[in-house]
Amino acid sequence: MRKKIAVLPGDGVGREIAKGAIAVLKAVGKRFGHEFSVEFAEIGGAAIDAHQTPLPEETLKLCRNSDAVLLGAVGGPKWDQLPSHLRPERGLLAIRKELGLFANLRPVIGFQSLLESSPLKPEIAENVNLMIVRELTGGLYFGKPSERRGENQEVVVDTLLYTKAEIERIVEKAFELAMIRRRKLTSVDKANVLESSRMWREIVNEKAKEFPQVEVQHMYVDAAAMKLVSHPRDFDVVVTENLFGDILSDEASMITGSLGMLPSASLRSDGFGLYEPVHGSAPDIAGKNKANPLAMILSAAMMLKYSFDLRTEAESIEQAVQEVLNAGYRTSDLQTAEGITVGTDQMIELVVQRIEEGSAISSIMGAYM
Ligand code: NAD
Numbered sequence: 001m002r003k004k005i006a007v008l009p010g011d012g013v014g015r016e017i018a019k020g021a022i023a024v025l026k027a028v029g030k031r032f033g034h035e036f037s038v039e040f041a042e043i044g045g046a047a048i049d050a051h052q053t054p055l056p057e058e059t060l061k062l063c064r065n066s067d068a069v070l071l072g073a074v075g076g077p078k079w080d081q082l083p084s085h086l087r088p089e090r091g092l093l094a095i096r097k098e099l100g101l102f103a104n105l106r107p108v109i110g111f112q113s114l115l116e117s118s119p120l121k122p123e124i125a126e127n128v129n130l131m132i133v134r135e136l137t138g139g140l141y142f143g144k145p146s147e148r149r150g151e152n153q154e155v156v157v158d159t160l161l162y163t164k165a166e167i168e169r170i171v172e173k174a175f176e177l178a179m180i181r182r183r184k185l186t187s188v189d190k191a192n193v194l195e196s197s198r199m200w201r202e203i204v205n206e207k208a209k210e211f212p213q214v215e216v217q218h219m220y221v222d223a224a225a226m227k228l229v230s231h232p233r234d235f236d237v238v239v240t241e242n243l244f245g246d247i248l249s250d251e252a253s254m255i256t257g258s259l260g261m262l263p264s265a266s267l268r269s270d271g272f273g274l275y276e277p278v279h280g281s282a283p284d285i286a287g288k289n290k291a292n293p294l295a296m297i298l299s300a301a302m303m304l305k306y307s308f309d310l311r312t313e314a315e316s317i318e319q320a321v322q323e324v325l326n327a328g329y330r331t332s333d334l335q336t337a338e339g340i341t342v343g344t345d346q347m348i349e350l351v352v353q354r355i356e357e358g359s360a361i362s363s364i365m366g367a368y369m
Contacts, residue, residue, distance in 0.1 A: 002035040003308060006066035008059060008095075011045040011088060012281025013291035013344075014072020020293035020348035021070050021300040024320075027355040028304070028313050039066070043095065044074025044088035044281075054091030060098055063274075068307040069099075070300060071276040076283045097137050101266035101274055102166070103173045104134040105302070106249045108256060110232070113325045116336040117257025120229060125255050130235040131181065132252060133174040134245025136266055138166045139196075141242045160196050160241070167203045169269065174239035175211040184215045184236035188224045188244055200241065221248070228252050253278055258333040260292025263299035265306050273307045275299040289343035292331040294321055297351055320354035 005025070009018035025036045041059040048054055054074070063069045074088040084090070095101075110118065110128035118125040143159025171187070178185040187204040189197035201218055208216045219227070221244045227234065228248060232255055240248065253262045259279035267273040277295030285291055301317035304310040324347070330339035331347055342350070 001308065001310070002037070003067040004065070005036055005038050005303075006059075006062045006069045007038045007040050008043040008063075008069065008071045009040065009046075010043050010072040010074040010281065011076045012073060012283050012286035013279075014044075014074065014281055016286070016289070016291050016344050017277065017293040017296035018070065018072040020344070020351070021296045023348055023352050024297050024317055024355060025300055027352045028316060031316065031355060031358055032310070032313050034310070034313070038070075043071065043091045045076050045079045047091060048079060048082070048086065048088060054086065054088050055094045055098070060095070063095070063099060068272065068303050069095075069274040070296075070303065071095075071274055072296065073277065073279060073281040075281045076286070093141065095274065096266055097142070099272070099274065100137070100268045101272075102135065102137045103170055103267045104132075104136040104245065105177070105265045105267065105306075106132040106134065106245075106252075106262065106278060107302075108132065108232075108249075108252045108262065110255055111257075111261070111322070111325060113322075113328075114257045114261070114334060114336070117334045119254055119257075120232075124230070124232065125257075128232040128255050130232065130252065131177060131237050132245055132249045133170065133177060133237060133239040134249060135162075135166070135170040135240070135242050136245075137242075138162050139242030141246075160194065160243075162196055162199070162241075164199065164203065167200050168207065171200075171204050171207045171239060173267070173269075174237050175207055175214055178214045178237040179211060182236040183213055184217075186217050186219055186224070186235055186238045188219050188221050188238055188240035188248065190221050190244075191218070192220060196241070204239075224248060225251060229255075249278065258292060260295050260331065260333045261298075262295050263297075263302050265299070265302040267306060271307050271309075273303065275303040275307075289345055290332050291344045292333050293344050293348050294331075294351075297321060297348070316355055316358070317351070320351045323354050324350045 009015040029036045041062045110125040115122040140160040143161040146158045149155040191197040262278035301314040305314040
């Protein structure tokens with residue numbers, strides 16, 4: 001198979017970890033006989049410096065002409081003082097909207113070998129395997145432009161706006177994912193307060209008739225926030241609005257012990273996707289060879305699975321990651337009593353080596369579905 005991938009390293013640690021995803025893809029290509037070509041473009045602060053905009057037209061054009069997009073992270077103190085419409089993070093919101101990436105998938109796994117790194121008790125974090133499906137191009141982050149009103153601007157308005165079609169397509173995606181996982185769907189809303197949540201609930205109930213094998217449960221977002229850290233194993237697929245999903249997925253990320261372990265996929269209905277780690281540009285450790293590259297590497301595995309339907313190849317990456325962790329290697333964000341501390345580059349090398357060695361794939365994780 002030949003595929004062209006747009007790589008947008010972005011800022012801070014984004015540049016260090018993007019290297020890792022590329023090295024891993026090259027190793028997978030060599031082992032399984034595929035050709036992954038990569039082309040680079042700027043986004044975020046780097047794009048502001050070079051082109052005075054966080055999302056240049058050339059970057060969008062490259063993404064549109066590629067088979068998938070890999071993104072590092074954006075942002076940093078250098079650009080913090082810019083007005084909000086010019087900030088690096090605007091580039092992220094804009095690329096998702098421009099490419100129509102409405103479904104954000106964030107798998108959360110309680111890795112056995114990392115249980116010690118989780119702030120949760122091991123008996124709570126172990127065997128967690130859930131997927132948060134966050135609506136990404138609507139809701140509170142994309143309502144009518146926010147505004148301040150009144151003579152002294154003492155009133156402020158943000159709008160949570162959804163069309164029925166926008167809710168239907170994300171809910172359908174979540175049901176499809178539940179069907180290939182454990183067939184349990186939790187829809188998270190605030191239907192006791194918000195009209196948009198009441199419509200969300202109606203649509204979930206309607207869609208459920210098409211997926212009778214899936215067990216459906218509705219949960220208020222405040223209860224979900226509590227249950228995610230008290231009974232995380234009870235969840236399989238969680239589907240929710242943009243803002244709720246943003247908050248809940250960061251909360252759930254702590255189950256794994258580090259933001260540096262969490263990959264994500266943002267998808268369109270036709271399988272095109274943008275893949276990025278959940279974490280930001282980590283300016284406090286940027287340029288120090290300290291960043292954990294595994295979230296980025298696992299995002300590349302998700303790309304193989306969701307955009308290219310290369311499941312065995314994706315599992316070879318997941319397995320390599322699992323083996324490196326089982327062997328005790330840790331970046332500094334994952335300190336455990338007995339780990340061997342390695343830097344970003346060495347962690348990348350270790351995963352690449354495991355892929356090249358090519359042990360039989362036993363789908364230990366099978367989890368980043
Ligand atoms: P962050 O995710 O960058 O960092 C939070 C903490 O986690 C830091 O202590 C950092 O060192 C650590 N961390 C993050 N990724 C890590 C990794 N791979 N390995 C080891 N440790 C890691 O969040 P922040 O500090 O709130 O934000 C920093 C910048 O990133 C801001 O400009 C913010 O707007 C931006 N941001 C971007 C994205 C994105 O690009 N998707 C997401 C969140 C934040």
